[in-house]
Amino acid sequence: MSKDSETGNRLLDSLSPRDRHILTPDLRPLTLDRGDVLLEPGEDVVQIYFPGPGTIAALVLHLHDGKSAEAAMIGMEGAIGGIISNGDKPAFAHGVAEIAGPALRLSTDALEDAKQRSPSLRDHFARYADCLLAQVLQSVACNAVHDFDARLARWLLATQDRCGKNNLKVTQDFIADMLGVRRPYATRIAGQLEQTGSIHRGRGTITIVDRARLERQACECYGYLRNHFERLLPGVYPAYAD
């Protein structure tokens, strides 16, 4: 949140100045720590969180038998909480901060008021809601049919886009849990990727060494979503620059 007019969240920063001005009085800056709970299943959603640069949140499902799965990853391109539901309904998935960093919080009431006041603001958020739904629709199909190495490559690219860094503070165990596979399997596949030269695994970190190669290794889901974002919200999805 450096400049007066910019929040660091690209969804907010791409609003017209007039529309951003409507929200500004109600936006509260905060710092999210890894593991912070943003949404609890069954509890009414009353806040929306807008991650800042480097911050990543996720909608996570806790399945039976101790398994889990990340249903959506959300960073500075978007927002988590009440985007589809418009707030005041019980959350379905867990909302959690995955990578610590700055964020902004806004009550769902304030956003709904703003949408009533400004058709352009309402349209902007409708576009994002569409992108978020597209993201999860794609993920259903991706998880159903794509091989884990392609899914892993896609996940790493998506994370890097939101982090803005080569070096991702994520462990292989964490990735396994998020992608719903057994940990030894994830480690093996990550090792295979490393051998191709696209990534390097460190202690508690994964470094993207060859982004172009990783993009070729990812499934087409990565590209489809980026294109959709670009079409509906030009410039909002962060273009990772080497």
Next chain:
Amino acid sequence: MVNSNAHGTEGSSAPSLFRTTFSANQILNLLPRDALDAMAGGMDAVELRRGQCLFEPGDEVTQAHFPLDSTVVALVVPMRDGRTVEATTIGREGAIGGTVSRGHQRAFTRAVVHIPGNAVRISLKNLEAAKRAVPDVHDLLSRYEDCLMAQVLQSVGCAAVHPLEARCARWLLLMHDRLRQPDLPLTQEMLADMFGATRTYVTRIASSLQKRGAIVSRRGIIHIESRELLEETTCECYGLVRQHFERVQPGLYPAGEP
């Protein structure tokens, strides 16, 4: 441009839009009369054919379709290898097209009619006007969209983690809920296509379900023999989504066969 396939049959053979029509879709059924009156002028009833595409990826979506009775539409993702994989399935509990995006956005998935039948169609312009004019419309559609999102979110995890047999059972239950009768006009080939699985694998699963008495697979029909057995076979995903529907908007989820 709107796909010309999206227009149903016109003329005297087209279904009429009666008051009673609205009870065949859960969203329309829950709307108050003044809301329906506000929307009626911009609505028409259409007949959807099996395999008809309401929109393709990249199409501008200008209309919403509310499936009536046993009409079912799938949102599918065309993959590079030629497979078209199901992302979610929408029947009488919902609406397809522009509900989340508010219209005039490019479609992301392909909407394809799985089970043919009637639907109510309304332009998104009229729907948006109705939402502004009647707050109940906006609220009900928000609740529906929330439930749809829950269904899709759960499917993301389900697809990643759960075995195909449990996922098939889940899908058969969802179809049974929407069709409200046990003879589902589906083939094993359709199931395989939707899940992006091989026919061999699906045949094996269907045999197993049949041996256990959950289904009877006949020519062109999958008959639900025992809902209880399907519910035992499926994962928790079925129940969790249904519970969310009930919690967020009672009466939205199409009730099972009495």
